[in-house]
Amino acid sequence: MSDWFDETLHEDMALRLKADRVLYDSKTAHQRMVLFQNALFGRVLMLDGVVQTTEGDEFIYHEMLTHVPILAHGRVRRVLIIGGGDGGMLEEVLKHAAVESVTLVEIDPQVIAFSKQYLGKICGKAFDDERTRVVIADGVDYVAACEDRYDLIITDSTDPIGPGEVLFTKRYYTACKSCLAPGGVLVTQNGVPFLQGEELRGTLRILRQNFADASCYLATVPTYAGGPMAFGWASDDTALRRTPLDVLETRHAAAEIATRYYNPRVHQGAFALPGYIAELIGISA
Ligand code: SAM
Numbered sequence: 001m002s003d004w005f006d007e008t009l010h011e012d013m014a015l016r017l018k019a020d021r022v023l024y025d026s027k028t029a030h031q032r033m034v035l036f037q038n039a040l041f042g043r044v045l046m047l048d049g050v051v052q053t054t055e056g057d058e059f060i061y062h063e064m065l066t067h068v069p070i071l072a073h074g075r076v077r078r079v080l081i082i083g084g085g086d087g088g089m090l091e092e093v094l095k096h097a098a099v100e101s102v103t104l105v106e107i108d109p110q111v112i113a114f115s116k117q118y119l120g121k122i123c124g125k126a127f128d129d130e131r132t133r134v135v136i137a138d139g140v141d142y143v144a145a146c147e148d149r150y151d152l153i154i155t156d157s158t159d160p161i162g163p164g165e166v167l168f169t170k171r172y173y174t175a176c177k178s179c180l181a182p183g184g185v186l187v188t189q190n191g192v193p194f195l196q197g198e199e200l201r202g203t204l205r206i207l208r209q210n211f212a213d214a215s216c217y218l219a220t221v222p223t224y225a226g227g228p229m230a231f232g233w234a235s236d237d238t239a240l241r242r243t244p245l246d247v248l249e250t251r252h253a254a255a256e257i258a259t260r261y262y263n264p265r266v267h268q269g270a271f272a273l274p275g276y277i278a279e280l281i282g283i284s285a
Helices: 058-073 088-093 109-118 139-145 162-168 170-179 197-210 245-255 264-270 275-281
Strands: 003-006 016-019 021-027 032-038 042-047 050-054 078-083 101-106 132-136 150-156 180-189 213-219 229-235
Touching: 003 032, 016 032, 021 109, 032 109, 042 109, 050 058, 058 088, 058 150, 058 180, 058 213, 058 229, 058 245, 058 264, 078 088, 078 139, 078 162, 088 101, 088 150, 101 109, 139 162, 139 170, 150 170, 162 170, 162 197, 170 180, 170 197, 197 213, 197 229, 197 275, 213 264, 213 275, 245 264
Parallel strands: 078 101, 078 150, 101 132, 150 180
Antiparallel strands: 003 016, 021 032, 032 042, 042 050, 180 229, 213 229
C-alpha cells in the first residue's frame, strides 16, 4: 500500500509525493527525518515536512550551486559548505580536481550518518575524500569564529524555519563576507521566489549592503515546486557574474565534468531575471 506525503512548507500550496515505501521515519535532536521511495524521484529525503533532496532531481540543484560559482571564478581552491549534510553538494564540488579542500559544516550529525547509509547515489564517496573536512556545528557560529578564508562559500541550508533560520540573517551573511578570500563568491539556497519572495528580498537587501555585487540566478527543480528557485549570488568582484561565454566554455571543457543540467549557456541564461523577480529584489530586469 502507498501513502502520500504533503509538504508543509507553504500555507496555500502543497507538493504531494507518493511514498511507495517508507524507509525511515525518526526524530533527531534537531528535526524529523523521513526517507521514502517514490517511483518517479527515487529516494526522497524530508526534514521537518520539507523536501530536501531526491535521487531523481538533485543534480539540478547541486550542479547549479557548484559549477556556476566555480567556473565563473576560475581559481577556486578552498570551499566552505554550510549545511549540506546529504553530501550531494560536497560530491559535486569534489568533481573539480583543482579544488584542494572542502569544509562542510552541518548542525545535525545524524543527517550525515544517515545519508552515508541511505543516500549513496547522491553523496557517493564524497565523505571519504581526503580533501573533505566535516565540522559538526551551527553554521552561523562557525563563520562568526572562523579565521580561514575561502574562495567559495555555499549555503546549502534548509528553509528559514527551525535550525536553518539563522542562515538567512545579517549576522550570518556579514560573517560569511569576512570568511571570503579577496574576489571570493557566496552563493545561497534562497527558495522559490513566487512563493517565498520575502525570503529572497530579505537576503538580497543584506547582501547588497555587504558586497559590491549582489543578485540572484535561477533554476527549475521539480520538487522545489512553484516556479524557478533562486540562488543568491554575492561577490566583491563585479565581473564574475558576467564571465564571458567563451571563458566559461574553456573552463568547463578543461574541468572535464559530466553535467546533466549545467552548461555554459544555461549558466549565463540563469542570471536573466523575469520581471517579477527583478522587481522583488529591486533591480531592473
Ligand atoms: N537542498 C536542500 C534544500 O534546499 O532543501 C538542503 C539540503 S541539506 C540536507 C540542508 C541541511 O542544512 C540539513 O542537513 C540541516 O541539518 C542543515 N542545517 C540547517 N540549519 C543549519 C545550521 N544552522 N547550521 C548548519 N547546518 C544547518
